Amino acid sequence: MSQSDGADAPVDAVVVGAGIAGLSAARELLAAGLRVVVVDKGRGLGGRIATRRIGSAVCDHGAQFFTVRGRAFGGIVAEAHAAGAVVEWCGGFARPGSLGPETGRDGHPRWRGVRGMTDLPKQLADRLTAANDGRCVVRTETQATAVAIDGDRVVVETKGGHDRILARGGILSPPVPQTLDLLAAGNLVAPAAGGDEPETIATLRDIAYDPCFALLLVLDRPSRVPPPGGIQFDPADGGPIAWLADNFQKGISPIPALTIHADAAFTRQHFDDPPEEVTALLIDRARAWIDGDPATAVVAKSLHRWKFALPTTIIEAPLVAVSEQPPLACCGDAFAGPRVEGAASSGLAAGRWLARVLDRG
Template sequence: MQMQAAVDVIVIGAGIAGLCAARELVAAGLRVLVLDKSRGIGGRMATRRVGAAVCDHGAQFFTVRGDDFAAVVTAARRDAAVATWCNGFAHMEPDGSLVAPGDGYPRWRGSRGMTDLPKWLAERLAAADGRCEIRTQATVKAVATVVGGVRIELEDGTGGRVTLFARGAILTAPVPQAIELMAAGGMLGPGGGTDAVARDALATVAYDPCFALMLVLDRPSRVPPPGGIQFAAGSEPIAWLADNFQKGVSPVPAVTVHATGAFSREHFDAPPEEVAGMLLDAARPWIDGDPATAVVERSLHRWKFALPTTVLEEPLVVVTEAPPIACCGDAFAGPRVEGAAASGLAAGRWMVRTLA
């Protein structure tokens, strides 16, 4: 087992919450290591190439209502990393009628896909005088408290095990995964040091899964402008359908279909081809022509922890004060991209205050 030099704070997860937390930490002059198990960064702000197409298959857009996140988005917009997509989407009503968009507040997107905002944040962090390293393909296996700090056990991309130490840690993995990491480090048992109220609050957080089907088309889709349809609650099996070409992220026609939580739960372990077939059938009205020829390529992604069904009131949960360890992300104080960003910023500030 290899030992590695200490940093001030280890952030687990390079999604929007983790990167926003790191932004606050680095701005305060702390040394930060961000670890993510994936090959790329962005977490559920995910963009993928499918054949000649580019598809957002996680978050589709984001809102900007709070001042904190607005400051981040304004700076990202100056660098052309984000743009407004539209001011609302068509709604599919339970009776099958389509209501035109009309609520008027801006929906934002990454310029070339949703990962553009996390990538922009990561580039700024990398430019911070060497104070921040972002390591991908680094899967954290356990988080433990030790005298004077936190011990993180991780597996690198080659299967090697590494032990890291820091003064504090911020966990942004979906809450059930964060709980597993703390349990593996012995933090949740008797004498593990975890605040009982915090532990009980975290245990209430649950998520819906979501299937995302990406379809590359040989001609434009039938999705009405501006390229997204939100389906009424209770519609099955589709919750959302988007045209990545109209959105401005794909050079060729391609749609993303998101299944409802109920459908995704019911078919979570079904063969992917079967699930893709059911969703393709349901998406037929939005595909011009016979799907057998109009769909030139398809890809199905299964999100296990897609959207929180329980959101805690606080922007972060402090697991221990000494050493400082907190959980944050989209299950805290407000869901979705904007809520996750605000939660990450709040957790970063809390850590700066606590370490000071």
């Protein structure tokens, strides 16, 4: 096992989570000349930026597009665009009442991955691991089971990869309830709220997320979704569909395939219902955009439950430090701004913070 594995000798930084926040943090750490290990429990990279194949169909089932408003994330997107990983999709989406095009168009660019949304995190990870001398290692299928502090080291216990990673500092980017579980397993916070815990931890405990069902449907013919291939529903429309997209029109699937996101109220209400029942309810509500009888037009389907889809509380700080010595911080889309861009900006801020503290130390 080499030193850069972090298993037998401390690396500079360990990052838990290879979603857009964790990868963005690693980017800053690497730019500061540090050695970094990133671990993710998933088989692939990207977390809630997720693309799935069903037969020959390709569907984005987490984040559907991203926008760029700030310079920091703009730099990442510009690199990905130059590398052919992301393209502009459109300037707005259709409204549900119409079968006409882009009635919700505001002209602000919506971006997508060229072959699917995961092209963005994959390209970012490729740059991290290719453009250096082994200073950055990204390990998938490596689940952190506890995060602790031992003297001046952050210790990440893992299963599926190495047993433990020792580092001079750490960044935790999973959804906050999962981060709190890791900290509790490492005895850095209590298992539940109460007592006189620091305000920072109490702040983290207040962060909650909406769940979201994502239903993927492969069709035997083109859908009736209007150009540019996405419909954004308003909560005032009454639900239960929040988003509906045609991945073929979007340009990522060689055959027609829909992604349907349920709203938070519906998902909460039906979270533990049998998947076949939830699927049937959602197909029924999506009939207007499926050409023909769904019993024959839908040739394959898959339902996914996102437990922590979108944060309902966004705290103002771009990161929260759990420990200063050794430095350990949390980041992600619940910090300073939601969505893909917010998560990336939070990760970049956390990476810069950790690099600064390690430099001082």
